[in-house]
Amino acid sequence: MALPLVDGSGLRMESRSSRKRNTSLVCNVRKRCGFTITTKRCCRPSTHHAAIFEQGHTVGDWAKKLFPRGIDLGRLTGFEKPVRATHTALRKGRAIFEASFTYNSCFSRADIIVPTEDGRWDIIEVKSSGAPDDIGDLREVYLQDLAFQRYVYEGAGLLVRNSYLLLLNKKYLRSGVIDPQQLLARVDVTDRVNALLPRVPAKVEEMRGGLALSQCPEVKVSRHCSTPYDCALTDACWSFLPQSSVFNLRDGRSKPWDLLARGILRIEDVPADFSLNAQQSSQVACHRTGLPYMDQHAKQ
Structure with missing residues (x-):
């Protein structure tokens, strides 16, 4: 049976310089x-x-x-x-x-x-x-x-x-x-x-x-979505995120992934005991209250 042509655009091989599973x-x-x-x-x-x-x-x-x-x-x-x-x-x-x-x-x-x-x-x-x-x-x-x-x-x-x-x-x-x-x-x-x-x-x-798949498989979003390039399916796969998601945290780095692993999607739902810097804490507070942030030191 003739198979659809493979164009190699998804070909990614592991190398000695990348020991983790790709x-x-x-x-x-x-x-x-x-x-x-x-x-x-x-x-x-x-x-x-x-x-x-x-x-x-x-x-x-x-x-x-x-x-x-x-x-x-x-x-x-x-x-x-x-x-x-x-x-x-x-x-x-x-x-x-x-x-x-x-x-x-x-x-x-x-x-x-x-x-x-x-x-x-x-x-x-x-x-x-x-x-x-x-x-x-x-x-x-x-x-x-x-x-x-x-x-x-x-x-x-x-x-x-x-x-x-x-x-x-x-x-x-x-x-x-x-x-x-x-x-x-x-x-x-x-x-x-x-x-x-x-x-x-x-x-x-x-x-x-x-x-050969008969249906689209479920693959969880992860850091691989941007490795080695940003995936063309990002809009479809990430559509479950709300507009103000944890991935909008300023300089979040790994923190959004930690929150996602705990089932937390919205910024306003970030737990009080979760480690945040001052700017991120202010951002979370604004989303919770719906009020703009006011720099008290600048105000004085």
Whole structure:
């Protein structure tokens, strides 16, 4: 039986740098897939995330200037048409933007693939974040994305040599016209991506499980809702909170989670013996009384 294509957007793998169990995978895959399939509704990005995506598109346009003879397949939609166009473009031996591949019911689209002298291809993933001074400070999720891409591309028959991240060069100072060669920094992450490859098949199977759900599962809200990114289902999953919830506590940090674990949702219901700083205590008092806060020292 043919399975729906997995696009890897929910793929999150544990790494040595993160020993605790990554529950964001469970939520991103099981909850998001279940929500989409059972409600027939797609997760629309917020205005904030839409702005981030637009910024990424802008950086991607600058990245394309590094390969002036590149073939751009970005306007093609769907699955079959981009894949067919990619197979045709591969024969031309030029850089390809938005090349598409399918393998094992998985679909992935590359920002850039570049042919090498030995007949293989380099994968380049473009990000709108700054290049860190230490490669060890790279966000793990970037490497996980590339690992999924390499899994799909090699499974589809593409001979891959190296994997790169193309990031903004924080040390670049513009003088006149923007120089894309100076604006962007290419970081070789081949070894780290290859180390993650053996874990990809198991994660793909987890995503299949999410796609096969007959109903949307119940997943409690937790810190994983914003790890590694803010979840697109936040509005739906967090709708049980009142307007003046404990998450509106000023500089609350872990305190809202402690209160939520005790079943306390509203600011005015925070117990008197719960540890709060002066500002938070004033905030709670205002919600209880419905009266504005008056700074007595300033009044004097």
